[in-house]
Structures are given as C-alpha cells and as structure tokens.
Amino acid sequence: MTRRLAGLTLAVxxxxxxxxLRERFPGPDVLFVATPEAVSLQxxxxxxxxxxxLVFDLGSGDGRVVIAAARDFGARGVGVEIDPKLxxxxxxxxxxxxVESRAKFLWQDLFVTDLTGATVVTLYLRDxxxxxxxxxxxxxxxxxxxxxxxxxxMDDWEPDRVERVRGPVxxxxxxxxxxxxxxxxxxxxRVGEGAAAPLALTQRFQMLTGSLGADAVRGRLxxxxxxxxxxxxxxxGVMRDDIIEGEATAAGAPALRWTARRAS
Ligand SMILES: C[S@@+](CC[C@H](N)C(=O)[O-])C[C@H]1O[C@@H](n2cnc3c(N)ncnc32)[C@H](O)[C@@H]1O
Numbered sequence: 001m002t003r004r005l006a007g008l009t010l011a012v013x014x015x016x017x018x019x020x021l022r023e024r025f026p027g028p029d030v031l032f033v034a035t036p037e038a039v040s041l042q043x044x045x046x047x048x049x050x051x052x053x054l055v056f057d058l059g060s061g062d063g064r065v066v067i068a069a070a071r072d073f074g075a076r077g078v079g080v081e082i083d084p085k086l087x088x089x090x091x092x093x094x095x096x097x098x099v100e101s102r103a104k105f106l107w108q109d110l111f112v113t114d115l116t117g118a119t120v121v122t123l124y125l126r127d128x129x130x131x132x133x134x135x136x137x138x139x140x141x142x143x144x145x146x147x148x149x150x151x152x153x154m155d156d157w158e159p160d161r162v163e164r165v166r167g168p169v170x171x172x173x174x175x176x177x178x179x180x181x182x183x184x185x186x187x188x189x190r191v192g193e194g195a196a197a198p199l200a201l202t203q204r205f206q207m208l209t210g211s212l213g214a215d216a217v218r219g220r221l222x223x224x225x226x227x228x229x230x231x232x233x234x235x236x237g238v239m240r241d242d243i244i245e246g247e248a249t250a251a252g253a254p255a256l257r258w259t260a261r262r263a264s
Contacts (some may be wrong), residue, residue, distance in 0.1 A: 029129045032061045036167040040065045047120045047146040049073040056118040058110040063090025065122050070099035078107040100253045124150035131155050133160040143181035144223030157205045180206040180221035181239050186263045191248040192256035
C-alpha cells in the first residue's frame with residue numbers, strides 16, 4: 001500500500017470513528033443555565049414529590065434539582081446530562097450533600113434515556129426540545145407520572161396547571177402535566193342499577209370528547225383518574241385496565257355507583 005493510500009484509509013477510519021462518537025454523544029440541545037435554588041424547590045413542590053418518588057431531571061446541569069429532591073424530599077433521583085464535566089460536578093455535589101446513594105447521574109443523551117420507573121420528570125430545556133421529547137414522555141412514562149417544565153411548555157399539550165414563581169431576578173413559569181392513561185374507544189357505561197349505555201371517547205392528550213348514549217361528553221384525565229360531564233351528570237372514576245369504577249352525581253340527587261367496561 002502506498003503512503004498516500006494508507007493516509008487516506010486512516011483519514012476515512014478517523015472520520016467514521018468521529019461520526020460514531022458524535023452519534024453516541026451528540027452536543028447539547030440546550031446550554032447550561034441553572035434553575036435558581038428556590039425555583040427548583042418550587043418545581044419539586046408543584047410535582048408534590050415525596051420519599052416514594054423517583055425523580056428524573058433530563059438535562060440535569062450541576063445536579064441541583066436531583067440533589068434537592070433527595071436532600072429536601074427524601075426521594076431518589078436520576079440526573080441525565082450530556083456534558084461529562086457537569087456530571088462530575090453533580091456527583092461531587094451529591095457526595096457533599098450526603099445524598100450520593102439516592103442521587104445518581106448518567107452521562108447520557110436524554111433522548112436515549114430509559115425512563116422506566118420515573119414517577120416525576122423535571123425539565124429546563126427549550127420549547128422546541130420539549131416538543132421533540134414529548135412523544136417519548138407520552139410513550140414511556142406510566143400514567144400518573146408528573147412532569148414539570150421550567151419556563152417552557154409543550155405546544156398544544158395544554159398543561160394541567162401553570163404556576164408563576166418569583167426568582168431572585170425575574171418571574172419564572174412552571175408548567176405541570178400528569179401523563180394520562182389511554183381512555184379512547186368505546187365503553188359500556190352503567191349508572192346505579194340503570195341500563196348499560198354506550199360511551200364513546202376520543203382522546204387528545206388528557207382531554208376527552210365523545211358521547212354517552214344521545215348526550216355529548218366532555219372530560220379529562222389526570223393519570224388514571226377520569227372526569228366526564230354528560231347531560232346533567234358528572235362522572236368521576238379511576239381506570240384500572242379495562243374497567244372504570246367511580247360515582248355519578250347529578251344536581252340535587254344522591255351519588256350513584258358508576259362503572260364502565262371497555263368494549264373496544
Ligand atoms: C438549561 S440547563 C438546566 C439544568 C438543570 N436541569 C437546572 O434546571 O438547573 C440544560 C442542561 O441540559 C443539558 N443538555 C442539553 N442537551 C442535552 C441532551 N441531549 N442530553 C442530556 N443533557 C442535555 C445541558 O448540558 C444543560 O446542562
């Protein structure tokens with residue numbers, strides 16, 4: 001092999017290695033800007049974090065949200081960060097705070113992170129990055145998982161709540177969602193001892209529309225909890241697999257048991 005050919009072969013091999021490395025460790029989608037401590041605390045309060053929770057901060061920066069979840073709420077936390085220096089800073093800070101057994105940090109692209117087991121996800125990214133992440137959140141997170149995003153929304157996925165928090169220099173917005181269960185389809189609904197009536201539901205994120213017998217239905221989901229308004233009735237229940245159990249109320253009448261069984 002001539003020197004020239006050997007040089008060319010080496011250059012091609014190096015380029016392929018760089019491309020593979022870049023695919024594995026792409027650059028950050030957003031630069032590091034820390035959430036003020038008081039605002040991170042409020043994010044965890046909005047999500048009602050407890051010691052039972054596993055909190056994932058996607059794009060965890062210096063680790064402050066995960067460390068606060070472990071230190072101040074007794075939760076377990078996982079920070080996912082693409083910058084190895086920030087991962088190292090976070091691990092040191094978790095050790096200094098005495099929470100290294102409950103606060104773990106992964107050097108990883110958040111778009112490939114396995115979110116299994118997360119009960120709370122916190123974000124401080126950007127609106128376009130949230131939008132790119134949205135299908136993964138809806139696909140991988142269990143119904144009932146709480147998501148809080150600092151300053152950035154999720155386009156047409158309306159938040160369940162928005163809170164404004166005063167930080168040291170400006171006002172911050174916290175957007176809150178609960179991952180909805182899947183309720184779309186047809187159900188056989190029964191109120192009290194009445195006859196079964198067909199309930200047809202169409203779902204867009206947590207919002208529900210459809211019909212119950214001849215009445216139009218509007219409603220929403222919060223995780224597995226469902227609330228519907230149909231005719232003069234309010235139906236509230238919890239979905240477990242293919243059954244909803246709860247109660248039906250109408251103005252001036254005692255509450256009745258409500259059940260619905262999935263038909264399709
Ligand atoms: C605005 S900072 C937020 C840091 C921290 N969550 C907080 O609230 O203080 C965003 C962080 O996301 C990281 N990041 C950007 N793109 C990422 C990606 N694809 N995977 C993992 N981390 C990423 C950045 O390096 C940066 O530290």
